[in-house]
Amino acid sequence: IFTVDIFNEGVDIPEINQVLLVRPTESPIIFIQQLGRGLRKFKNKDFVVILDFIGNYNNNYMIPLALSGDRSYDKDRLRRYLMEGNKIIPGVSSINFDEISKKKIYESINNASFSKIALFKEKYKNLKFKLGRIPLLCDFYENADFNPELILAHNKFDCYHSFLSYVDDDYNGELSDEETASLKFISKKLLKGIRPHEAIILNCLKFNKYFTIEMIEKCLSEIYGLENQKDSINGAINFLSLNFYRKEKGEGYQANTVKGFVGDAIPYENIFFDDDFKISDYFRNCLANPTYLKHFEDAIKYSLLKYKDIFHDENPFKLYEKYSREEVLRLLNWKYFMNGQNIGGYKIKYNTCPIFVTYNKAEDISQTINYDDHFINKETFYWMSRDNRKTSSAELEPLINYNGLDVELFIQKNNDEGIEFYYIGKLTPLKYKQLYRNIDGKEKPIVNFTFEINTPVKDELYDYFTNDFEE
Incomplete structure (x- = not known):
């Protein structure tokens, strides 16, 4: 029996033991539905034969994407699913990949492009429809629908504001070049959430217009259980004041597209426990713009969520991240x-x-x-x-x-x-x-x-x- 657009959703014929793929798809849901037509158990049916005439195997990164239920399009998550599938697959199900299949899927993951603007638009519109409003970065994270860091890694978009301005006519936020540069720095450098120190410092500057090392140490201890953090706090101050990007004997580069967040930055080796660090005029002026403030708060919240869920550890580095x-x-x-x-x-x-x-x-x-x-x-x-x-x-x-x-x-x-x-x-x-x-x-x-x-x-x-x- 050969059909076109008949064996679709809701059709259940357990006897099917062969599936022919004759149309391309980049949707993991459709892909798993296509395979699923032949995956029902039936007497004397030990396996299903898949004949792929269209080359969907080139997109076989969709196999872990579909089976895991993870729609983030995060390549590392897909690799981990291949490595640890039986440990993380829900329920009593199990899945095993032979070594040749693993090799092909790893190659497909490495070669796949998840940086297509069409994909960004599709995921954005779906989430906007679901929420009934313009989604924030944290909405993507909390709905586990798509990894918005892929959007911000695209060279067309400096920050999430740039993306919204490009894809959504309903968005009317405005930023100056300096404000855009500031959000670009936060988006490219802090969004991943590898440690909370910078985000906490920026929050302190937003609320109090100053901070001390003692204040930051107290926050890190009470919220994350991190002790003896003075060196890392000094490192975060050095980073946010942009001293980290100053040249030393010709090494490094000068960051000239954004100004520091900490005013009157103190040289790294002269920082003391009770020093007051004030907000820079540059950062204060940025925060005065409601559009900037909204995107800043969203990015900082996203960064801290990522740290808590993924990178939180008593050591600076989390094993296997x-x-x-x-x-x-x-x-x-x-x-x-x-x-x-x-x-x-x-x-x-x-x-x-x-x-x-x-x-x-x-x-x-x-x-x-x-x-x-x-x-x-x-x-x-x-x-x-x-x-x-x-x-x-x-x-x-x-x-x-x-x-x-x-x-x-x-x-x-x-x-x-x-x-x-x-x-x-x-x-x-x-x-x-x-x-x-x-x-x-x-x-x-x-x-x-x-x-x-x-x-x-x-x-x-x-x-x-x-x-x-x-x-």
Whole structure:
């Protein structure tokens, strides 16, 4: 039996054991309905055959999207569903993917584009219809319908105000260029919610027009149970005053599109516990605009919700969450920003050493940076220094003569995952060895380190990194 537009919603024929896909769809709901026509149990029916004539398999990221019920279009959530499906799928259902299927779905997730403005418009209009009003960022989050950070990551939209002005004629908010720049900074840097310190400081400035470190410490302790936070508060002040983006010996860059939120910013090393920090005239003027104030409050609320639900931890980093290099430097309370090219795979500074590893190197990678970094097991990691380094190199002295250096490991599977890395945990050096590699016919020195991973890597993530999903 072959039908067109007849076996639709409400039709239940358990005997169906073969489904032909002959029309394309990018809707996970329709996709799972199409598959579902053949997924009913029936006597002597062990499986269903899917014949895909239209190439829907190219969109097989829709499988975890549909089965999980997660409509956020967040790639990391989809990857986690593949890793941990049986642990997080609701009810008594279970799902298993063979290794080849996993590989294909991971590839589909990596290659999928969830930054289409048409998708943004569709999700926005659906939520607006549901709420009966213009949705805020927090409405997206609380309805779990779509990840609005995808909208704000699009280079067409500086902030949510820019998006609303573009898609909705009912929206009539107005912002100056300075106010837009301020919201852009908050949207791009704080919305993710990696820590609450900046958001709490900004709220204090909004309500009180000033704050002290003591006030912020009290809020962090009472609301989030965070103690001994002075260094992180200093780091947040350094960030919000934009001192973080000042140049140091040619490193970093000057942020010239937005002004600081903290007035008369004090140099990082001169901050004291009882210092008063006043609101900047720039920030005070922005808050006077009701449109700015509404979007500011929405963004800060969103950031704190994200922190509470996802990133909350007694440590600066949450195990197995993802961070960019810039976010890592912020959370380590570095005084100055350093671009990714200058950091490379690692940088030892301020008694910290963040290590960034791309586990599966690109096939065309230069020999000089094709390092053999890998897990020995779930508790041990094999890592190589930069090229042309010896055990006598001053750069490596803090690792070789280890004495409390804060070594943090971040890994991404491959370059398809973008600029973010999974946080694997703290490392302790166990041993090191001088090695030599043949690069373009010359013996180049390099130092190998074996690290203990202080918290053994969880099974799902370990398998994700170490399994190439080869046939």
